[in-house]
Structures are given as structure tokens and as C-alpha cells.
Amino acid sequence: MSKLLTIVGKRIRIFRKNRGLTQVQLGELVGIPQSYIGNIERGERNVSIETLERIVIALEISPEELFIPIKSNQNLLKDKLIDNVQLKLQDRDSDEVEIIHNLILDVIKAFDRRK
DSSP states (O other): OOHHHHHHHHHHHHHHHHTTOOHHHHHHHHTSOHHHHHHHHTTOSOOOHHHHHHHHHHHTOOGGGGGOOOOSHHHHHHHHHHHHHHHHHHTSOHHHHHHHHHHHHHHHHHHHHHO
């Protein structure tokens, strides 16, 4: 099993679950069977660039997001949370995103002062 296939499969699973999609639903959006999605997520199946492109479009992510290695379970959780925050910001207008950004910066500064 290829390490890259495993990374891509895990990343697809993260994004799919964060969007509340089942393998069946993602398969329908992409036009492939649920079993094929399962094989991709487990890193058991080679996937064409065309299929990856359809998955990226269905999950509304950039292609490079699929290739970021997950170094630990803690990073896996962190990636899930970051993607979840990004999803929640997508439907907000620019002013709201700017306010949330400033709040995040304030929280980070408070954490840094505690160190």
C-alpha cells in the first residue's frame, strides 16, 4: 500500500466527515460507487487524477489539501478542527470573517502571554 495513497485517503475521509457526508453520498456526488470511496479512503485503490478532481470539487477543497501528511493522531484532530472552522466561515460575509479573525488573534495572544 502506497504511503501517498494512505495520506490522500485519510484526508478525503476527514473532509467527507466534516461535511456530514456518507461514503454513499460522496460517491453519488462524484459518480462512483460507495465501495470505491471506501477503498480510496483506506488507501487500497489507485485513483485517477480525474476522479481526484471530482472529489475535490464535491468536497469544496483545494487539491493540495489532499496531500498534506498527517503526522500523528493529534495532528489528525487538529486538521479536522481547522477544516471545520473553515467550513463555518465560508457562508459568512467579509466583515464577519474579519471580526472572527481579530477574535482569534486576541485569543492566540492571550495563550502566548500564559506561556
